[in-house]
Amino acid sequence: MARTALTPQRFATLGLAPSYVAPDAAGVSFRSSGKQVLHIKNASGASITVTLKIGVTVEGQAVTNPTATVGAGADKFFGPFNDHYDQPDGTGTVFVDLSSVSSVTVACLTL
Known part of the structure; x- marks a missing residue:
């Protein structure tokens, strides 16, 4: 399965009403310039774990990907x-x- 490719939505002086999408089971991807923020909404009845995939190695060794819970x-x-x-x-x-x-939606926001 392919990841859901998110298009960053730009904040605006007069406001942003972001669009949210249901992610694919493989996760999400987006192009980053260092100004992107990912908003994850979990409307399910159980917590989910979010894993941020680090793309670099240190002296040839993989780095542990950080995780967080969304209740x-x-x-x-x-x-x-x-x-x-x-x-x-x-x-x-x-x-x-x-x-x-399941019952999760995401949006990628950018400055």
């Missing part, structure tokens, strides 16, 4: 993302995995 019926903002989260393909793309996508 049942809760939402959280993640980011901004520095270049450690850029995947090694050189496109500046960030990958985020979700332990469950």
